[in-house]
Amino acid sequence: MIYANYAATSPALSPAVVKELRDYVGGTHLNAARNFEGLEAGAIALRARKAIGRLFNAADPLKVVFTSGATQSLNMAINGLIRQGDHVLATMVEHNATARPLEYLRKNGVITLDWLPCEAEGSLDAETVRKAIRKNTRLFVMSHASNVLGTILPAAECFTVAREYGIFSVLDMAQTAGVLPVTTGTGLADVIAFTGHKGLGGLAGIGGFVIGEEASREMRPWASGGTGSVSGSLDMPEFLPDKFEPGTQNTIGILSLAVSVEEILRIGVEKIREREQSLTERFIGGLEEIQKITLYGPREPDRRVAPVSVVVQGYDAGEASRFLFEKYGIITRSGLHCSPLAHKTAGTYPAGTVRFSFGRETREAEIDAALEALSQM
Numbered sequence: 315m316i317y318a319n320y321a322a323t324s325p326a327l328s329p330a331v332v333k334e335l336r337d338y339v340g341g342t343h344l345n346a347a348r349n350f351e352g353l354e355a356g357a358i359a360l361r362a363r364k365a366i367g368r369l370f371n372a373a374d375p376l377k378v379v380f381t382s383g384a385t386q387s388l389n390m391a392i393n394g395l396i397r398q399g400d401h402v403l404a405t406m407v408e409h410n411a412t413a414r415p416l417e418y419l420r421k422n423g424v425i426t427l428d429w430l431p432c433e434a435e436g437s438l439d440a441e442t443v444r445k446a447i448r449k450n451t452r453l454f455v456m457s458h459a460s461n462v463l464g465t466i467l468p469a470a471e472c473f474t475v476a477r478e479y480g481i482f483s484v485l486d487m488a489q490t491a492g493v494l495p496v497t498t499g500t501g502l503a504d505v506i507a508f509t510g511h512k513g514l515g516g517l518a519g520i521g522g523f524v525i526g527e528e529a530s531r532e533m534r535p536w537a538s539g540g541t542g543s544v545s546g547s548l549d550m551p552e553f554l555p556d557k558f559e560p561g562t563q564n565t566i567g568i569l570s571l572a573v574s575v576e577e578i579l580r581i582g583v584e585k586i587r588e589r590e591q592s593l594t595e596r597f598i599g600g601l602e603e604i605q606k607i608t609l610y611g612p613r614e615p616d617r618r619v620a621p622v623s624v625v626v627q628g629y630d631a632g633e634a635s636r637f638l639f640e641k642y643g644i645i646t647r648s649g650l651h652c653s654p655l656a657h658k659t660a661g662t663y664p665a666g667t668v669r670f671s672f673g674r675e676t677r678e679a680e681i682d683a684a685l686e687a688l689s690q691m
């Protein structure tokens with residue numbers, strides 16, 4: 315079996331994560347106030363917030379908020395930050411985790427919305443952002459990298475423009491957390507959304523966001539409930555992370571993230587990135603030799619992350635994916651990958667593509683085997 319679907323989910327937990335989860339599940343659970351060193355759930359949460367804070371260069375670990383994943387984080391940021399009559403910008407490579415909540419708000423008359431056109435390879439020019447800004451633009455949502463084309467978008471440049479106009483920025487790092495170094499922390503975006511089960515190597519169903527000071531004041535809570543803090547009040551606390559974390563948390567998911575992000579920090583994101591780039595270079599170099607393959611997204615490894623979308627001449631995407639699995643045991647993903655906008659950008663809508671995405675455990679021999687299989691089709 316060759317796993318080439320890391321962009322959807324990471325295939326296995328590391329031995330260190332498995333060990334700590336096993337110990338946790340087998341033990342007793344002395345649940346106590348969150349962020350209390352020494353008491354179980356709170357200590358685990360704080361441990362994870364510290365590791366994630368370091369990963370995203372957020373000085374204050376309490377600005378790390380846990381959710382069920384990037385989808386919930388993006389919904390919370392979008393719905394919490396916009397107000398009736400606002401104008402919102404987002405790019406033409408966004409995942410449905412962004413596109414659907416925004417379209418819902420637009421169709422229900424809450425916001426006006428512009429989808430910023432990207433080049434066919436998925437890239438975007440910061441000037442496109444500037445030109446689309448209106449007096450009432452309040453929010454700009456952008457993927458750090460396309461989950462279909464792999465293209466890295468110029469987040470820093472685009473958000474610098476947004477900041478000039480006092481527009482809140484939300485960065486979807488579902489495809490880049492743990493893979494691309496973040497050099498400017500929440501200075502880069504007001505909200506950075508991440509998910510646990512892809513590049514971060516945690517369990518599915520855990521994720522979160524890192525939020526800046528002003529956005530945390532402006533963002534309305536997505537839900538209300540008990541926080542174990544200021545319990546005498548019938549209002550949600552205004553302080554972080556309690557403002558956005560009602561109810562009992564997913565401690566086992568949070569623990570998986572604490573351990574896996576600590577490992578990432580020990581290895582170093584730069585190292586992980588270097589290896590991913592070398593695997594991608596090997597794969598794309600090989601693809602270019604195969605005539606039947608049309609490759610979408612940038613070819614240069616420094617302009618992209620791991621997901622590589624292709625069309626195999628003579629096969630529809632689903633057929634090609636099935637064939638690769640049944641004949642060669644290669645697990646890819648076919649179709650629109652929850653991002654019809656990216657396919658409209660690339661010209662592969664509605665047929666979709668076969669997406670290969672290699673990751674941390676991929677060996678060079680597996681890439682060569684995948685290339686060999688494609689050349690036989």
Ligand SMILES: Cc1ncc(COP(=O)(O)O)c(C=O)c1O
Binds near residue numbers: 385486488489
């Ligand atoms: C770019 C992008 N955004 C958001 C998501 C949603 O992540 P999750 O399903 O973990 O909430 C994904 C996952 O496929 C993604 O690739």
